[in-house]
Structures are given as C-alpha cells and as structure tokens.
Amino acid sequence: MSGKHQYKTISLFTAGVITTISITLVLFLLGLTFLVGFTAKGISSYLKENMGISIELAESIDEASIAKIQKGLNANPYVKSVIYISKDEAKKQLVEDLGRDPEEVLGYNPAHAYFDVFIKSDYVNSDSINKVEASLKAQSLQGATIVNNIVYNEKDIINANSKLSLIGSILIILAVILVFISFTLIRSIIQLNIYSKRFLINTMQLVGATNSFIRRPFMWRMILSGILAAILANLAITGVVYYVTNIMPETLSIVTMYELLIVYGLVLVFGIFIAAFATAFAVNRYLRMTTNKLYHA
CATH class of the missing domain: 3.30.70.3040 (Alpha-Beta Plaits)
Known part of the structure; x- marks a missing residue:
C-alpha cells in the first residue's frame, strides 16, 4: 500500500515539475521577446550611432x-x-x-x-x-x-533604418505566436495532468459539487506553478542581461532598470494568466463530459 502511495506521489511531483519547467521555458522566450521589444529604440540608437x-x-x-x-x-x-x-x-x-x-x-x-x-x-x-x-x-x-x-555609406544608413523597422514588425508577430504556442503547449500539459483525475471530477459532480468548487484547487495549483515559472524565467532573463552587459559594457545604456522591471511584471502576469486560463480550459473539458465519455477520453 505504501509502495503504491509513494509511486503516486512521485508521479504527481514529476508531472508538476514538468509542467513548471515547460511554462518556464515558454515565459523565458516570451520575456526575451518583450525585452528586445522594449529596448528596440535603444538598440536602434546604439546601432545608428556606431555608424x-x-x-x-x-x-x-x-x-x-x-x-x-x-x-x-x-x-x-x-x-x-x-x-x-x-x-x-x-x-x-x-x-x-x-x-x-x-x-x-x-x-x-x-x-x-x-x-x-x-x-x-x-x-x-x-x-x-x-x-x-x-x-x-x-x-x-x-x-x-x-x-x-x-x-560614409548612405545605402548602409537607408538599409539600417528599413531593417530595424522590419525587425520591430517581426518581434510583434513573434510575441503573438509565442503567446499562442505557450497557451496551446501549457493547456496540453495541464490536460494530461488532469486526465488521471477525470473520474474524481465526475464523482464530485455526482455528489453535487459545483463547477467552480471543482475547478478551484486545480486553478490555484497551476497559478502557483505559473508564479514559480515566472520567477525562474525572470532569473534566467536576468542572467542573459548580466552576461550580455558583461561582454559588451556599452549595452548598459540600452537596457534600463525601468524596462527590465516592466518585463519582469509582464512575465509574471502572463505566467499567472496563461496557467489559469489553460487550466480552466482543460478542466472544463472534463466537466462537460458524461460518465460514458470519460472511458473514451
């Protein structure tokens, strides 16, 4: 009995770790995209003023x-x-x-x-x-x-301006794609975690538990995972910024603390929002299922 309980605990722990790591990686990429977007003007000025x-x-x-x-x-x-x-x-x-x-x-x-x-x-x-x-x-x-x-090369100046505008457009598109991918990926991972509890959800419905009551513990657990993932992603972003400014001290004027704090805040908000929304979406799928369909889910 204790062996089965231990196996179940390890499985749940492993699933939670995998989910947190997956959210962290997505938020890290998203945070870097935000950072480049916020510092685009500084990067543009830096490149132009070195011509x-x-x-x-x-x-x-x-x-x-x-x-x-x-x-x-x-x-x-x-x-x-x-x-x-x-x-x-x-x-x-x-x-x-x-x-x-x-x-x-x-x-x-x-x-x-x-x-x-x-x-x-x-x-x-x-x-x-x-x-x-x-x-x-x-x-x-x-x-x-x-x-x-x-x-001086006038063509280089014209090309620099056009390419910087193109980079800005690409970053916006990339951010949208990353948000979509992150939601899809995290929703799939969370759905796999909740899959093993689909019968428990159905049992709770049968004894009269409301959808919000059933959904709440899943939401809180994943929101905590989202917060932890955001903290880890922000630490990784800080490491990247520290490394870049160490090897290129002149970039210190590009990345300001104010912009960095905004990025940290956005990563945290997206971590909470994506985790909560994806969890609600995944749980609702099983809340709408009848008992017969649960065996074929």
Whole structure:
C-alpha cells in the first residue's frame, strides 16, 4: 500500500515539475521577446550611432590645429562623439589590412589623418544625412578648408533604418505566436495532468459539487506553478542581461532598470494568466463530459 502511495506521489511531483519547467521555458522566450521589444529604440540608437562618418583631413592641417578642429566638430548639435585618427595610426591600419607596407610599393605614405564622427541617432536617416554631410564639408579653420574628403555609406544608413523597422514588425508577430504556442503547449500539459483525475471530477459532480468548487484547487495549483515559472524565467532573463552587459559594457545604456522591471511584471502576469486560463480550459473539458465519455477520453 505504501509502495503504491509513494509511486503516486512521485508521479504527481514529476508531472508538476514538468509542467513548471515547460511554462518556464515558454515565459523565458516570451520575456526575451518583450525585452528586445522594449529596448528596440535603444538598440536602434546604439546601432545608428556606431555608424561613423570619416572626415579625411587636408594635408595642410598641422597637429597643433587638431584640438581646435575636434572642439569645433563636437559643437555641432548632430555630433555625438569625435575620434581623431593620426596619419601614423591610419598607416598601421593599412598595413594590417593589406598585409604589407604600402609606402614600400608607392614610395610615399598614402594614409591621411582623419576624424571618425559619430552622429546622433535622430540624424541618421536619408533626409538628414545629406544636410550633415554639407555641414561637415563647410567646416573651416581660420577661413581655410580642413576637409579633404568625407566617406560614409548612405545605402548602409537607408538599409539600417528599413531593417530595424522590419525587425520591430517581426518581434510583434513573434510575441503573438509565442503567446499562442505557450497557451496551446501549457493547456496540453495541464490536460494530461488532469486526465488521471477525470473520474474524481465526475464523482464530485455526482455528489453535487459545483463547477467552480471543482475547478478551484486545480486553478490555484497551476497559478502557483505559473508564479514559480515566472520567477525562474525572470532569473534566467536576468542572467542573459548580466552576461550580455558583461561582454559588451556599452549595452548598459540600452537596457534600463525601468524596462527590465516592466518585463519582469509582464512575465509574471502572463505566467499567472496563461496557467489559469489553460487550466480552466482543460478542466472544463472534463466537466462537460458524461460518465460514458470519460472511458473514451
């Protein structure tokens, strides 16, 4: 007798663990989708502001004027940051890229000193970038032209904007699909758990128990599983965020605590809602069955 009781306890425990793990995995994926969706603007800004414009400096510019030019560039409202690359540094990069010193072949150093100018995300679009280019070309020092050439890829900027819009649409579709899949999966798992209790449900109906009374213990049990799954999913999401920000510290500005808390809250709400709704749906299936149909369920 005790052996049978132990077997039953282990089975129920195993079923509960499997259900909780399944809900956790679904909520984890759903939470990551929410997180990417909430941080989409930050990710977009980060990608755009890392698309630099290279300003090749005129040969007549001496090292003493570099600081003044850099200060002037930083004063523009569309500029986020400016990095100066000296002629020697540019040559080293050429040697790395080509695998040999181009000066040995050409007889002179073809590299030029230049500034990498990173533009604020609001200006990285096809309408504003041409105005930015014209403004940069007009930069001067004591009336002398300082810009020899400006290099950037306008197609990359246009493609970046269109692809980011496409990613946003895909995320919305993905979130809807995940919610549907999660409900279907969790409902199936819960239905399997309740299957062994279908005769108990029928017996309770025969002795006069109301549907809400029969449904309540199943609902509470699964809501607790949903809460536990949400906590585990949020811990996993926190681990992913911690890992990403550790290997890429610059992404700390993308993921804010406020957005992270919203994601935690949504995961918890969805965990409770999906578990409760799926349980009610599964229990109702057996509540509507007659005694004869229970043997063929």
